[in-house]
Amino acid sequence: MSQETDPKVVDAVRAHPFFHGFDPAFVHEVCQHAREVRFEPDELLAKEGAPADVFYLILEGKVALEAGAADNPHLTVQTVGRDEVLGWSWLVAPHRWRFDARATKPVRAAALSAEVLRRTLASHPTWGYQFLIRFMPVLAERLENTRIQLLDLHAH
Amino acid sequence: MLTDADRPAPTPGHPFAPVPYRVRAVATETPDTTTIVIEPWGTRRIGRTQPGQFVMLYAFGIGESPIGVAGGHPDGQLVHTVRNAGKVTGALGRLTPGDTVGVRGPYGHGWPIGEAKGRDILIVAGGLGLPPLRPLVYELFARRESYGRVEIIYGARTPKDLVYYDEIQTWRRRNDLRLQVTVDAAGREWYGDVGVVTTRIPDARFETGRTTAFLCGPEIMMRMTAQALVARGLAPEAIWVSMERNMKCAVGFCGHCQFGPSFVCRDGPVLRYDRVQHLLSLREV
Incomplete structure (x- = not known):
């Protein structure tokens, strides 16, 4: 095992629902430079416009995704919690965060290196395809939820 | 004249x-x-x-x-x-x-609470859908031993749109009830969940074979929620929805509240989802 890989983080990543069933070799590969991170309430995990250089697996706590507008600079549009993932900006050019992500409760997360992930997915197409198949439902669900939000359920 | x-x-x-x-x-x-x-x-x-x-x-x-x-x-x-x-x-x-x-x-016909005895109960309310469910909640509290797990999911547009706020805090303190409250959008003063009510369904704890769900809220919210519950394995027959139509006479006479073959005032307002799901997705019904 590489010295750049923390075995505790590998265990946490393997145990996370997002990575259930993946090839252990793939998990080991993407865990290079991964680290466990903690955030106190109100600390930012991601800042809109900043480089999206990590992919978070939330292990504990809750994170608010905030969209800024002139009349409401901190509008929370979604919360993400334990066993969920945070961030797709690392996968899509120009690899910059589209939202602020702020801890609303103490957060413990595994932060996977976006550079390692992109390199691994590109160099191992089978793993890359499996990863995208796993990732697409997350994106689709969030798109669906946004669509439901646009319907404004409570206005009817 | x-x-x-x-x-x-x-x-x-x-x-x-x-x-x-x-x-x-x-x-x-x-x-x-x-x-x-x-x-x-x-x-x-x-x-x-x-x-x-x-x-x-x-x-x-x-x-x-x-x-x-x-x-x-x-x-x-x-x-x-x-x-x-x-x-x-x-x-x-x-x-x-x-x-x-x-x-x-x-x-009208209310929630079939007697039929749900011995089962887990999932209550999902959207906005002003909570008031018609409130008597059901207290009925469950009064006969708590007759039911399995009870979970309430309550969603509103913003924190300011939540009704019975203080009462909900007392529900939250009960150890025989699981409560999830979510809003569609919020400012930083809100530390709870944000997301439409359907986003809380994956986190709901129930066993599909022994759960009855009671839904009340805007029609589109009930439709989306029922679909999410069915996707999690709950049988459509185990889901009840409370329809709101333009009731006028309230005695099944005038037809203002006709919903397919039913009059909501007389046959509802609480109806079993499998009997109305085909109508919920139709427009102009």
């Missing part, structure tokens, strides 16, 4: 004759939503209400509106939560203690 003024007023006992009630207390829930507690004014009172039923509340001189029963007591008191959405509900929302209001009912 006869006019409305020539028409004789309904006499007591007539199905359209309202029973006078007096407003005992008023509480502001949100800027446009009010809870009123009313009690019989005189010797007459309507029959005992069942969770999920509705009454017709008459703002004298203005008109009637169907309002779900948010609470009922053996002494005849009734609790109703009303959003100002028009002339009648606006007038009901402006009532003050001592005012009088007319009541007809109770009407």
